[in-house]
Amino acid sequence: MSDQGPFIQRNRDRHPPAYTPTYKTSVLRSPQHALLSLGNTISEMTGPVFGHNMLGPLDNDLIRNFAQTGDPIGQRIVVYGRVLDENARPVPGALLEFWQANAGGRYRHKKETYLAAIDPNFGGCGRAITDQEGRYAFRTIKPGAYPWPNGVNDWRPAHIHFSVFGHAFAQRLVTQMYFEGDPMIWQCPIVRTIPDKAAIEQLVAALDRNATLPMDAMAYKFDIVLRGRRSTLFENRMEGN
């Protein structure tokens, strides 16, 4: 498996298509023309790298990184996992950014108007960089479900947003993590933009009793898979492509 060269083609049958009318905002924000298949040039096979030294000690601790007067209210959880590529190799040095609502489903954002209360001790953002084995972990409060103006009575399942940088801009990914056993997952128009049930289940974090902190926090395991590089057994492209 090469460390250079192009990435495995993105399987867009497992990703949500652009136009998904039950998620109403997509109607006017989806291109009508087909994507132009470019593949990877150096511009896509390279990408920014972020060093561990940019992280502060509380960047992966949402329980403490915004605390003003005490701990935030809600169920304490640990979220951990690995970032792997499609060749099942770890992706070290991957920057993950995560954001979420508080325990009541309220985001700390100036455009958010939901009546559930802001938690004065919860900001809702964090970040981590994977280690040599592709591992990351953070602790936080389990987010609540919240209503949104799509259908007249639509609610998002509890979720945490993830933004992931791999080693190349071709791997750039934004997704959402859901929680095992949540019945709201299967009712959500955003979840259901993904046409493939197995692909949806890849976004559902598993409760992991082995990783709980006893008398402290429950744990959820969430692995993320980024595009892997193609295995080019008979290379016929010019060096440095």
Added chain:
Amino acid sequence: MAQTLGYLKESPSQTAGPYVHIGTNPNWVEITGVWDKDLGLVLVGPDTKGERIVVKGRVFDGAGAPLRDALIEIWQADAAGLHNSPQEKRGAADPHFAGWGRQPTDAVTGEYKFETIKPGRVPYIDGRPMAPHITVWIVARGINIGLHTRLYFDDEEAANAECPVLARIENKARVKTLLAVRSEENGLPAYTFDIRLQGEGETVFFDI
């Protein structure tokens, strides 16, 4: 049944949602004190090599309204055409230019703006030079998977004419959707790159 190939499958994308800035630009949405500064706001410093330029524009939906909740990232080569990335095997890029930037679109006007440098030319997969370009990636509420496009420069006519990527756009009328239009702002060359997600003048987006 044949043997299984054993590949894992890429995690599916989901929309970044309307509150993406909490995670990417927390200071911009007044979540202060968690980290010092938001990532990707500044690309150039006093030691960066190359011609300073401004890149700006808006992102329009299919009804012509600007997106005021989008997040734009750019990725580009340095002035010599090298990327500041461990995957860049052709040489060492300018250490004073990271090549990556990130800006939200303005919550009122919908405008995004980067101060950067004009990139050098980068070879296509067969070695021919591509025209100078900046990779642009857009996520927002209503966008289920990030959209990749390229900004080219309307004052690089000769290079654009021989760019193997632009040459692949079959409908030549669509090439101009990738050309940023030059003007001037505070004495710097400023390039306006408006992105139309849908409909008339729809920007060319790539599957990379």
